[in-house]
Amino acid sequence: MNEEQRLNSGLLKPGLSKSAEEKDYSHYFESVYTPPSLKDARKRGQEEIKYHDDFKIDERFIGMGKGRKFLIRTYGCQMNEHDTEVMAGIFMGLGYEPTDTVEDANIILLNTCAIRENAENKVFGELGHLKPLKQRNPDVLIGVCGCMSQEESVVNKILKTYDQVDMIFGTHNIHRLPHILHEAYMSKEMVIEVWSNEGDIIENLPKVRHGNIKAWVNIMYGCDKFCTYCIVPYTRGKERSRRPADIIQEIRQLAAQGYQEITLLGQNVNAYGKDFDDVVYGLGDLMDDLRKIDIARVRFTTSHPRDFDDDLIEVLAKGGNLVEHIHLPVQSGSSAILKIMGRIYTREEFLLLVRKIKEAIPGVALTTDIIVGFPNETDEQFEETMTLYEEVGFETAFTYIYSPRDGTPAAKMKDNIPMEVKKARLQRLNQLVNDYSAKAMKPYEGEIVEVLVEGASKRNDEVLAGYTRKSKLVNFKAPQSVIGKLVNVKITAAKTWSLDGEFLGVVEKEEVMS
Ligand code: 5AD
Ligand code: SF4
Numbered sequence: 001m002n003e004e005q006r007l008n009s010g011l012l013k014p015g016l017s018k019s020a021e022e023k024d025y026s027h028y029f030e031s032v033y034t035p036p037s038l039k040d041a042r043k044r045g046q047e048e049i050k051y052h053d054d055f056k057i058d059e060r061f062i063g064m065g066k067g068r069k070f071l072i073r074t075y076g077c078q079m080n081e082h083d084t085e086v087m088a089g090i091f092m093g094l095g096y097e098p099t100d101t102v103e104d105a106n107i108i109l110l111n112t113c114a115i116r117e118n119a120e121n122k123v124f125g126e127l128g129h130l131k132p133l134k135q136r137n138p139d140v141l142i143g144v145c146g147c148m149s150q151e152e153s154v155v156n157k158i159l160k161t162y163d164q165v166d167m168i169f170g171t172h173n174i175h176r177l178p179h180i181l182h183e184a185y186m187s188k189e190m191v192i193e194v195w196s197n198e199g200d201i202i203e204n205l206p207k208v209r210h211g212n213i214k215a216w217v218n219i220m221y222g223c224d225k226f227c228t229y230c231i232v233p234y235t236r237g238k239e240r241s242r243r244p245a246d247i248i249q250e251i252r253q254l255a256a257q258g259y260q261e262i263t264l265l266g267q268n269v270n271a272y273g274k275d276f277d278d279v280v281y282g283l284g285d286l287m288d289d290l291r292k293i294d295i296a297r298v299r300f301t302t303s304h305p306r307d308f309d310d311d312l313i314e315v316l317a318k319g320g321n322l323v324e325h326i327h328l329p330v331q332s333g334s335s336a337i338l339k340i341m342g343r344i345y346t347r348e349e350f351l352l353l354v355r356k357i358k359e360a361i362p363g364v365a366l367t368t369d370i371i372v373g374f375p376n377e378t379d380e381q382f383e384e385t386m387t388l389y390e391e392v393g394f395e396t397a398f399t400y401i402y403s404p405r406d407g408t409p410a411a412k413m414k415d416n417i418p419m420e421v422k423k424a425r426l427q428r429l430n431q432l433v434n435d436y437s438a439k440a441m442k443p444y445e446g447e448i449v450e451v452l453v454e455g456a457s458k459r460n461d462e463v464l465a466g467y468t469r470k471s472k473l474v475n476f477k478a479p480q481s482v483i484g485k486l487v488n489v490k491i492t493a494a495k496t497w498s499l500d501g502e503f504l505g506v507v508e509k510e511e512v513m514s
Contacts, residue, residue, distance in 0.1 A: 065096030076113025089206030270307030284311030333388030373422030
């Protein structure tokens with residue numbers, strides 16, 4: 001690392017605590033000190049995406065985890081949950097065993113989320129709680145990975161105030177976990193390896209999946225949309241799609257292993273395939289191929305309305321294992337706010353897309369994400385969000401107060417909406433979301449639905465729970481032997497967020513595929 005990079009890293013800037021400045025990091029600047037750079041993360045080069053299928057744990061690291069236990073705490077989205085499955089796979093490959101108990105763990109990783117300030121605060125809080133443990137047991141290794149690691153400000157804050165942390169590594173460095181662990185065991189200083197601009201895809205990383213009923217499958221990584229409020233394009237890098245054959249093979253294997261439901265993952269799945277320069281193959285084509293696989297349900301998340309094309313709508317209309325639920329984040333109902341959010345569609349264009357989807361897929365369940373209190377959002381503009389919600393008739397939504405993220409264009413706008421106003425808007429919106437959720441549940445009373453049974457309810461072993469194709473939570477009494485199966489349930493009562501029902505029986509295979 002040269003002097004300029006060191007300065008850019010923030011490590012040598014004034015404002016760091018004396019202890020951080022005085023520490024001599026020079027011995028590892030060349031090797032394991034690779035701090036993040038949001039400036040580099042913004043770059044989108046033309047370099048070709050390299051695909052690797054040669055991941056293997058270096059012989060010298062095998063057995064590193066013998067007699068040791070790991071614990072990973074996961075924050076944020078499904079992408080992070082899935083990264084945790086990959087890291088668990090690598091840990092197991094190294095000979096570690098999993099544990100759920102902090103006191104038993106020899107290594108604790110926090111797989112973090114950077115999407116909003118409160119997500120970050122939770123992680124800093126957790127690091128605070130881990131300090132006494134590290135003091136009692138200095139041999140325990142504490143690591144921070146995931147999206148927060150990609151932010152310079154976070155890495156600097158950890159260097160300055162959280163000396164209980166032994167290692168920080170980024171979202172592009174997961175495959176480097178064995179090396180990073182090795183360095184952390186060898187070094188007395190904090191090991192930092194965060195690549196900011198990575199364009200590779202590594203196909204054969206090991207995974208320990210959570211459960212054997214539903215599985216996540218990445219179809220693409222990164223995001224090039226750069227919505228002005230969002231940190232994801234910086235923390236997850238440029239858009240890069242997995243090759244169709246690799247995805248199809250992974251899903252065929254999951255089907256053969258008995259998985260019933262697949263969720264395709266990507267930050268902007270509708271941009272799938274746009275980076276291929278040898279074939280024209282998009283999300284519609286992929287879904288059409290996945291329709292032919294003998295697996296009960298296929299979903300995807302998350303969509304960007306701008307790239308949601310007619311091909312995809314046409315394929316989704318074919319049904320089969322493609323479910324009638326689409327999560328379609330709108331963010332705001334005001335064209336003026338959408339414009340400064342950089343969403344590249346208007347209220348009218350969004351409504352047109354919704355109309356097309358509803359016409360093609362009768363009874364489709366639409367859900368969304370909404371941000372309130374974006375800079376300059378007026379009362380009238382917020383009202384436009386409320387009316388759009390009603391006009392679409394979303395069945396539920398994730399709602400958020402805008403949170404400025406360092407390094408994003410919106411963070412430079414004046415955050416000029418008072419917190420009380422933001423909270424009041426959120427409260428009103430949430431009331432509407434509740435009302436519409438209850439409204440969407442009501443017609444199910446007396447109906448028979450197909451439920452994929454996920455497990456027993458926490459309070460009562462006899463009560464099982466699962467989801468319908470349209471992602472409605474259903475509780476019903478049935479024997480434990482139906483866990484993992486598709487069953488028919490007659491709905492007896494609709495609540496705001498869930499349905500109660502009576503178990504009728506297991507769905508026969510022919511019924512599922514028809
Ligand atoms: N503040 C508040 N909400 C945000 N989201 C993304 N960035 C921010 C931010 N800075 C929300 C969007 C997105 C969801 C995953 O998180 O609604 O769709
Ligand atoms: Fe963030 Fe989604 Fe916009 Fe990408 S498309 S910048 S992940 S909100």
